[in-house]
Amino acid sequence: DAGITQSPRHKVTETGTPVTLRCHQTENHRYMYWYRQDPGHGLRLIHYSYGVKDTDKGEVSDGYSVSRSKTEDFLLTLESATSSQTSVYFCAALATGRTEAFFGQGTRLTVV
C-alpha cells in the first residue's frame, strides 16, 4: 500500500449528515485521487489533487468536496449524505511521471 491509509474503514451515517473521509500518505506523492466503486460501474473519479490546495473535479463530483492543505492528507467531504452515496471509496496516490499507482484499503460507507 506504500503508506496510504484511509479512515475510517467503515461508516454508517444518516441521510443529511455531513461525512468526512481521510486519506493519508507518507510517500510525498504529488497526485492524489478519490474514487468510488459501485457494482456495474467500476471505479469512478470523484475529485483529484495535483498539489497542495490544487484540486479539480472528476466525473461524479456532485455532492462531494475535497481539501488538501498538506501534501500527505486528502479529505473527501460529503456535504449532506444521500443514499446514492452508499459506496466503497478508494483513495489513490501517484508520483510524477510513469510510476506505480498506490491505493488505500477502501472505506465502506453506508447512508441510511
Place this chain on the structure above:
Amino acid sequence: KNEVEQSPQNLTAQEGEFITINCSYSVGISALHWLQQHPGGGIVSLFMLSSGKKKHGRLIATINIQEKHSSLHITASHPRDSAVYICAVRRGGSQGNLIFGKGTKLSVKP
C-alpha cells in the same frame, strides 16, 4: 462508449489453465496499469506498462501502444488467482488521471 474496455467481464477457468484478459483504450496515455482486487479487499498494483512486456512470476503483461491494447496473462492458474483484475490507463498530460475499466472477475476452480 467507455474509454477503457475490458474483456471478458467474467471468466471461469480450471486450475492450471492459461488465462488471458484483454484491455482496449481510446485515449492518449502515458502508462497502463493492471490491478488486482480480491473479494472485500483493497486494490493492489500488479504492473505498470508504458511499452513492451513485463513478467512477474506467473503473470505476464503486454502492451501495444499503436493498437491501444494490452493483455494480462496468467500461466498455470491457481485458485488463489481468483480476483477481479482491473485495467487502468493514466492519461497523458500534466494531470495524469487514472481511468479504469470495469474489471474482469476471474474464478479459478480446483
